[in-house]
Structures are given as C-alpha cells and as structure tokens.
Amino acid sequence: MSNHGQLSRRSLLAAAGFAGLAALTACGSGDEGGDSKDLSKKQDGAMKEYRAGEQFKATKALSLSVLHNNNPVYPTKKDWLFWEEVTKRTGVTLEPVDVPLSDYEKKRSLLIGSGDAPFLIPKTYHPSEVAFVSSGAILPVSEYVHLMPNFREKVERWNLKPELDSFRQSDGKYYLLPGLHEKPKAGYSLSLRTDVLDRIGVALPTTWDEVYEVFKAIKAEYPDSYAFSDRWSTNTVYPAGALVSYLGASYGVKAGWTYDNVTFDTSAKKFVFTGATDAFRQVIEYLRKLVAEKLLDPESFTQTDDEATRKLLGEKSFGISANPQELVQNYRFNLEKQVKGAKIEMVPVPLGPAGEVVLGGVRLENGVMVSSEALKSKNFVAMMQFVDWLWYSDEGQAFCKWGVEGETYTKSGSAYELKPGISLMGSDPKAPKDLQKDYGFFNGVFTYGGSWDLVSSSFGPDEKKFQDAMATRKQLPIDPPHPLQSIEQEQATLWETPLKDHVNQNMLKFVLGKRPLSEWDSYVTELKAKNSERLADLHTKAYERYAKENA
Amino acid sequence: MSRGPRKSVTEPTRGYRVFQGVNGVILTLVVIVTLYPFVNIIARSFSGERQIRAGEVTLWPKGFNLTTYKIVFEDDAFWRSYGNTVLYTVVSTVIAMTLTTIYAYVLSKRELRGRGLLIGIAVFTMFFSGGLIPNYVLITSLGLKNSVWAIALPNAISVFNLLVMKAFFENMPKDLEEAAQIDGLSTYGILWRIVLPLSKAVIATMVLFYSVSFWNSWFSAFLYMDRTELMPVTVYLRNLIAGATTGSNSGAGLDQLSQAAANIQSVTIVLTALPILAVYPFVQRYFVSGVMLGAVKG
Numbered sequence: 151m152s153n154h155g156q157l158s159r160r161s162l163l164a165a166a167g168f169a170g171l172a173a174l175t176a177c178g179s180g181d182e183g184g185d186s187k188d189l190s191k192k193q194d195g196a197m198k199e200y201r202a203g204e205q206f207k208a209t210k211a212l213s214l215s216v217l218h219n220n221n222p223v224y225p226t227k228k229d230w231l232f233w234e235e236v237t238k239r240t241g242v243t244l245e246p247v248d249v250p251l252s253d254y255e256k257k258r259s260l261l262i263g264s265g266d267a268p269f270l271i272p273k274t275y276h277p278s279e280v281a282f283v284s285s286g287a288i289l290p291v292s293e294y295v296h297l298m299p300n301f302r303e304k305v306e307r308w309n310l311k312p313e314l315d316s317f318r319q320s321d322g323k324y325y326l327l328p329g330l331h332e333k334p335k336a337g338y339s340l341s342l343r344t345d346v347l348d349r350i351g352v353a354l355p356t357t358w359d360e361v362y363e364v365f366k367a368i369k370a371e372y373p374d375s376y377a378f379s380d381r382w383s384t385n386t387v388y389p390a391g392a393l394v395s396y397l398g399a400s401y402g403v404k405a406g407w408t409y410d411n412v413t414f415d416t417s418a419k420k421f422v423f424t425g426a427t428d429a430f431r432q433v434i435e436y437l438r439k440l441v442a443e444k445l446l447d448p449e450s451f452t453q454t455d456d457e458a459t460r461k462l463l464g465e466k467s468f469g470i471s472a473n474p475q476e477l478v479q480n481y482r483f484n485l486e487k488q489v490k491g492a493k494i495e496m497v498p499v500p501l502g503p504a505g506e507v508v509l510g511g512v513r514l515e516n517g518v519m520v521s522s523e524a525l526k527s528k529n530f531v532a533m534m535q536f537v538d539w540l541w542y543s544d545e546g547q548a549f550c551k552w553g554v555e556g557e558t559y560t561k562s563g564s565a566y567e568l569k570p571g572i573s574l575m576g577s578d579p580k581a582p583k584d585l586q587k588d589y590g591f592f593n594g595v596f597t598y599g600g601s602w603d604l605v606s607s608s609f610g611p612d613e614k615k616f617q618d619a620m621a622t623r624k625q626l627p628i629d630p631p632h633p634l635q636s637i638e639q640e641q642a643t644l645w646e647t648p649l650k651d652h653v654n655q656n657m658l659k660f661v662l663g664k665r666p667l668s669e670w671d672s673y674v675t676e677l678k679a680k681n682s683e684r685l686a687d688l689h690t691k692a693y694e695r696y697a698k699e700n701a
Numbered sequence: 702m703s704r705g706p707r708k709s710v711t712e713p714t715r716g717y718r719v720f721q722g723v724n725g726v727i728l729t730l731v732v733i734v735t736l737y738p739f740v741n742i743i744a745r746s747f748s749g750e751r752q753i754r755a756g757e758v759t760l761w762p763k764g765f766n767l768t769t770y771k772i773v774f775e776d777d778a779f780w781r782s783y784g785n786t787v788l789y790t791v792v793s794t795v796i797a798m799t800l801t802t803i804y805a806y807v808l809s810k811r812e813l814r815g816r817g818l819l820i821g822i823a824v825f826t827m828f829f830s831g832g833l834i835p836n837y838v839l840i841t842s843l844g845l846k847n848s849v850w851a852i853a854l855p856n857a858i859s860v861f862n863l864l865v866m867k868a869f870f871e872n873m874p875k876d877l878e879e880a881a882q883i884d885g886l887s888t889y890g891i892l893w894r895i896v897l898p899l900s901k902a903v904i905a906t907m908v909l910f911y912s913v914s915f916w917n918s919w920f921s922a923f924l925y926m927d928r929t930e931l932m933p934v935t936v937y938l939r940n941l942i943a944g945a946t947t948g949s950n951s952g953a954g955l956d957q958l959s960q961a962a963a964n965i966q967s968v969t970i971v972l973t974a975l976p977i978l979a980v981y982p983f984v985q986r987y988f989v990s991g992v993m994l995g996a997v998k999g
Contacts, residue, residue, distance in 0.1 A: 222940045225778050226929045248929045250936055252943035260924065264837045460756060484754065 206539035208241035215268035218246035230590025329515030329599030341472035379447035379467035381458035389451035400502025425653035474613035809870035905987030
C-alpha cells in the first residue's frame with residue numbers, strides 16, 4: 151500500500167517535470183520570433199501595392215501550410231478544384247495538414263505545443279486562442295493587420311471595432327482573426343406545427359405572452375400531449391441550451407448556451423453576476439409557468455435530441471426548438487412522411503421585455519490563428535496579404551463559397567445559382583456532382599462571414615424569411631473589453647465553473663418546481679458564498695484598468 | 702463456495718447446486734448485457750430508417766434495408782482506411798511479436814547478467830512515459846511521421862504481454878533446452894526449433910492481444926498521420942460519428958440520405974468489428990489455456 155503511494159507521488163513529480171520541460175520548449179520557440187516589427191526582410195513574394203478590392207497574386211510561387219479540418223460530410227480530396235484554383239489565382243499553393251473533425255482541438259493543441267504547427271490555423275473559436283497566448287506560440291495578429299487592407303476596410307465599414315476589442319488580451323492585442331459578418335445571423339427559434347394552429351384557430355405568436363396563449367390553446371385541444379418538448383440538452387452543460395438562450399435574449403440577458411457568468415451593467419458602469427440578475431430571474435419565472443401548467447415538457451431539460459424529435463414525430467408534442475437546417479431536413483422531412491398533412495414552421499424569435507433585439511457580439515465568427523513561426527519566414531508579408539484576400543476580400547469570400555463563375559455557378563444581380571448538375575446540401579438530389587464533396591467549396595474552413603448579400607445567397611426560402619425578419623432587430627450592447635491578467639485569469643477559472651454549475655442546477659430546480667422561487671434570495675446568497683461578486687468585481691477592475699490604459 | 706466440492710467429488714451438495722444455479726443466472730444476465738449492444742447494432746444496421754427513428758428496433762431488424770451498406774461499400778475512403786487498418790495491424794503485430802518474443806525469452810534466463818536491469822527498463826515504462834508532446838517531438842524528429850513505423854515502433858512492446866510471455870518461458874522445463882544443447886543446437890536453434898513450437902498457446906494469445914489492440918487503436922494514427930488517406934478505419938469511424946451529429950449530409954438522394962443518416966454508424970461499426978470478431982473462434986482454443994499459462998508457476 152505504502153509502496154503504491156510512493157510510486158504515484160514519484161510519477162506525479164516526473165509528470166510535473168516533463169510538463170515544465172514541455173512548457174519551456176514551447177516558450178523557447180516563441181521567443182526567437184523577436185519583436186521584429188521590421189518586415190523589410192520578409193517581403194518575398196509580397197505585392198508592393200496591395201489594396202482592398204484588388205486581386206492578390208504572389209510575385210513568386212509560394213507554398214503555405216494550413217491546418218485543415220477534415221469534415222466527414224465532405225472528406226478532403228486532393229483533386230478539389232478549390233486547391234487548384236487558389237494556386238491559379240494567387241500563386242500560393244496550400245498544403246493542408248488534415249485533421250479529423252472529431253478531434254480537431256486536440257491535435258491543434260498538440261501541434262502548437264510541440265512547435266510543429268502549420269503557419270495558418272483556421273477554425274478556431276474564440277476564446278480557445280487564449281490558451282496559447284502565454285506560450286508565445288501564436289502571433290498577436292492585431293500588430294500586423296496593417297498588412298490586411300480588406301480586413302481593416304470591413305471592420306471599419308461594418309463598425310466592428312467594439313466587437314473586435316472584446317477579443318483583446320491584457321496586453322491590448324488580439325490573437326485571432328475572426329470571421330466578420332455585416333449583419334448578425336440568428337440561429338435558433340421556436341418551430342410550431344402550423345396545421346394544428348390553423349385547425350384550432352390561433353395565429354403564430356410574435357411575443358412570449360402570445361406563445362403562452364398559443365401553448366394553452368394547444369394543450370386544451372390535446373390534454374394528453376405537451377405543447378412543446380425541447381432538445382439541445384445533451385452534449386452541452388446547459389439544459390435546453392437553445393430555448394433558454396433565445397428566450398434570454400428577449401429578456402436582454404445571456405442565458406442558455408450563450409450564458410456568461412458576468413454581464414456589463416451599462417448604467418452602473420460595472421460588471422454584475424448574470425445568474426443573479428432580475429432578467430435572469432424573469433426567464434426562470436416564465437419557464438416555470440410553462441412547466442407548472444404542463445405546457446412545456448419537463449423532460450425538455452434532460453432528454454436527448456432523438457427523444458425530443460421522436461415526441462414531435464409521434465405527436466406527443468407540437469413544437470420544438472429549431473434552426474433552419476433542422477427544420478427542413480429533419481422535422482419537416484420526417485413529419486411529412488409520418489403524419490399526414492403535417493406542416494411545421496419556424497417563427498422569428500418572439501419578443502420579450504427587451505423589445506426587438508438580438509444578442510450582441512454575434513457578428514464575429516470562428517477564425518484564423520497564425521503561428522509565431524510564420525513571422526520568421528521571408529514570405530510573411532505575402533502570407534498576410536494572401537490571408538487577407540482569401541478570407542476577407544469580397545472576391546475571395548465569394549470564391550470560397552460558390553467557386554468559379556461559369557464553372558460551378560452563375561450570377562445574376564446578387565443571386566447565385568449553381569450550374570446544373572451540381573448540388574449543395576441536397577438541393578438537387580439527382581445531380582451527379584456536389585459543390586462541397588467534389589469541388590471543395592462551401593468548406594467550413596474557408597467559408598464564413600461576409601456581406602449580407604453573400605451570406606444570404608445560400609438561404610433556402612424558410613431561412614430567408616426567418617433571417618429577413620431577424621435582420622431588422624437591434625443588437626444588444628456588447629460588453630466593453632475587460633481582459634484579465636494571467637494571475638486574475640487563474641483565479642477566475644477557479645471560480646467560474648462552480649458558479650456556472652450552481653446557476654445551471656438551480657435554474658433547473660426552479661423551473662421544474664423542485665425549489666420554490668421564494669428561495670431566490672437564498673440562492674443569490676449561495677452564489678455570493680461561491681464568490682459571484684468577487685468574480686464580477688475582478689472583471690470590473692480589469693475593465694477600468696483597460697479603459698485607463700487604452701484611453 | 703468451497704464447502705460443496707470438498708465434501709464429495711461425485712455428488713455436489715445442495716449448497717453447491719444453489720450456488721451453481723445463482724451463478725448461472727448471474728452469468729446469463731452478464732452475457733445478455735454484454736451481447737445486447739452487439740445484437741442491437743447489427744439489427745439497426747439492417748433496419749429501415751422509419752423504424753429506427755421510431756425506436757422500434759431492438760433485437761431483430763425491422764423494415765429490412767441495405768441502402769446504407771450499399772453507400773458504405775461504394776465509398777472509396779472507407780475501403781482505403783480499411784486497407785490501412787489491415788496493413789497497420791499486420792505490420793505492427795509482426796514487429797511486436799518478434800520483439801516481444803525475443804525480449805521475453807532473454808528475460809526468462811535466470812543466469813543472464815543484468816537481467817534485473819533489463820526487466821527494470823521495461824517495467825519503468827509501465828509507470829512513466831515521456832508524455833504526449835515529447836513523444837510527438839521524438840517521432841517527428843526521427844522522421845517517422847506519416848509512415849506505418851510511427852504506429853508500429855512506439856507500441857512494439859507491451860510490457861504486460863512481455864511479462865506474461867516471460868513467465869511462460871520460465872515455466873518451460875530446463876531439461877528440454879539442456880537436452881537440445883547437448884544435441885548441438887545453438888541458442889537461436891533452441892528458441893526456433895524447441896521453444897517456439899512448444900509455445901503455440903502463448904503465441905496465439907499474444908497475437909490476438911496485439912492484433913486486437915492495433916486493430917482498435919486510433920490515437921497513434923491520429924497523432925502521427927497528417928493526411929486523410931493514411932488514416933485507419935477507426936479514425937474514419939470516429940470522424941463519421943462526430944460528423945453525423947454536426948453536419949448535414951449531401952450527395953445521394955434525400956431519401957437514401959436520411960436512411961444513411963439513421964444507421965450509417967451501426968453499419969460501419971458492424972463492418973469494422975466483424976473481421977476481428979471472426980478471428981476469436983479460431984484462436985479461442987489457444988486463448989483459454991494461453992492466458993492462464995504462466996499465471997501459476999510450479
């Protein structure tokens with residue numbers, strides 16, 4: 151027994167030693183990049199005058215390594231027209247390092263940690279880049295965006311600076327080049343059985359109060375079923391993550407899977423703990439009412455997606471959260487097969503006390519990290535110009551999404567149409583070719599963001615209706631930058647998870663009626679005991695410091 | 702438990718019979734629990750989409766349907782990964798068996814000087830490893846990345862298997878080898894002509910252990926392979942399962958497609974597990990005695 155203990159202690163020590171070594175190696179490789187703001191020796195292949203809207207073409211042939219997410223829906227092929235055409239247009243040959251989608255993050259950490267990362271590391275979701283900042287392995291790209299005219303032009307024209315500022319670290323720099331959207335794109339909302347609503351004579355709801363009335367009407371007609379039974383409760387720590395999120399937005403609070411422990415209170419000019427706000431309480435009260443009156447299936451918060459869908463198809467429920475893709479390809483497609491005359495539609499997110507709003511900060515998407523090694527390359531400037539063209543220029547974005555005009559698509563006005571014989575996500579089941587699988591366009595690694603024209607060019611009729619309605623709404627203000635320093639970050643990390651867990655658990659208890667809402671005050675006291683206020687204060691301090699330093 | 706048989710060998714006591722009854726029930730339950738997922742996966746792989754979605758499929762296929770099998774059989778990527786898996790498994794198992802056998806044989810000789818050190822080196826790796834990143838850096842700088850060696854060499858000796866084999870060799874009667882020596886066989890001759898032919902049981906067991914673990918492994922390939930065409934079928938399957946929950950499918954007709962979406966995972970699982978399952982009955986004869994060999998020393 152004692153022997154056992156000794157061994158594990160020894161192995162712990164050894165592990166710590168190795169970890170230290172690894173950290174040292176990682177740091178070592180970062181430092182050599184130097185502070186070389188002087189880019190004069192790194193101009194190989196770069197264009198002397200490269201402006202926004204101009205075609206980038208390397209002055210000599212280059213090759214660039216890029217981490218590539220291999221999506222099983224369109225597995226990577228060497229003979230994709232995409233690779234060939236990129237080289238033809240820009241003189242840059244992309245060398246993909248293929249990583250299975252299932253474990254993309256794992257391999258990315260490994261490659262960065264071992265100093266073996268490709269120059270370009272796309273498909274990185276904020277804030278996962280933060281983990282690599284302290285090792286120096288990735289480049290503070292904000293220092294080099296002067297090489298990227300298209301990127302700067304879009305940030306300016308679409309007024310994305312506040313969003314971008316929220317990516318800044320305590321050194322005032324940001325390390326990720328995010329995808330940029332002209333307008334926020336909403337993802338999720340309620341979908342309801344419209345044939346049932348027609349039959350019982352109620353209209354589609356536009357506010358949450360009407361949702362309640364509609365649910366009551368459905369319940370009156372089908373007392374043995376639920377009006378609504380929801381999904382997106384598994385594979386996420388947030389019960390009914392989608393529903394709570396868009397409901398929360400209508401109350402002006404980050405909830406569900408968009409939950410964040412702290413929120414900026416614009417009137418008091420400080421951060422407050424989200425899970426203890428009034429708006430958060432109202433969200434819970436609303437859900438409690440639905441569950442208490444048996445309108446909302448209590449299993450919504452625990453069941454799997456499959457179970458929820460099965461209830462919808464089996465008419466055990468008449469509504470479910472949706473995104474446009476799930477609506478068309480899953481619910482509607484399967485309902486039509488199983489229930490005669492069934493119709494289902496998605497409604498624009500119903501309005502709540504916050505009015506016609508959507509969450510802020512959703513105009514930035516996943517994006518590209520650049521390895522610090524790239525800065526040592528003679529081709530650095532050309533590389534940044536290339537990134538700017540491919541991911542941020544109008545032509546680059548249209549090319550990544552739709553391919554080559556005349557070959558894969560035709561364009562009239564702002565409408566894109568695929569050439570006959572080419573299908574996209576099942577748009578033409580009989581087509582022999584597929585834009586993603588056979589040509590390599592519309593690839594999540596390269597295609598995201600852009601102007602509303604481009605983004606909406608691929609919407610189906612349902613999504614178009616939904617997005618057009620949502621696009622008129624105002625964004626809720628986003629939190630001002632409040633980057634923590636590394637010691638603060640460690641402290642915050644220790645507090646974050648227990649707090650989040652406590653909020654989630656108690657939200658569930660309140661909603662399911664296992665804890666009466668009269669105990670709200672003691673719930674808030676419990677949160678305080680778990681350092682909710684100190685966490686908020688920490689962020690307020692960081693916000694004030696940042697504001698002072700960057701005034 | 703021990704009371705029964707001691708009393709009489711031919712006529713079991715009542716207590717023993719009760720014990721056997723209970724034992725039988727419990728073991729049957731264990732068998733059912735273990736087998737059910739297999740049977741269910743097989744049933745799903747042959748079932749229709751509607752029945753799967755409605756949750757009707759349990760033990761027997763419902764709405765018999767082969768569409769997904771057809772789709773998978775027509776997928777080049779599947780067969781390419783399958784070929785990789787076969788290649789990696791065969792090469793790795795051959796190398797692992799060769800190295801493990803000769804290492805274990807050497808260690809079984811008590812008169813060997815430095816034997817303790819050699820054992821120590823092996824056992825050390827059971828408790829300590831360099832860690833993920835140092836290993837990755839090592840393999841990369843040795844130039845093994847994107848080759849079968851990156852999978853075969855680092856996993857060539859499993860210390861557990863080594864120790865089992867060593868114990869087996871230690872049990873071999875010394876006289877046998879001495880007689881062979883007197884008859885003029887060299888050290889290698891003894892190993893090759895006397896010891897190995899007498900060790901079929903343990904060799905079969907080890908081949909099974911190694912090949913199953915190489916067949917099922919995905920992590921080394923995932924770490925050291927940068928190109929999709931080098932990935933084994935396990936990585937393909939893993940990716941497929943992850944993708945099925947995130948992406949929408951495309952290409953085939955929508956009807957075919959939703960059939961595939963419903964059971965492509967079970968179809969691929971069946972196809973992946975089948976060959977290695979098929980090996981078991983053939984080596985089971987050796988397997989049962991083989992695992993126990995070396996467990997008890999006389």
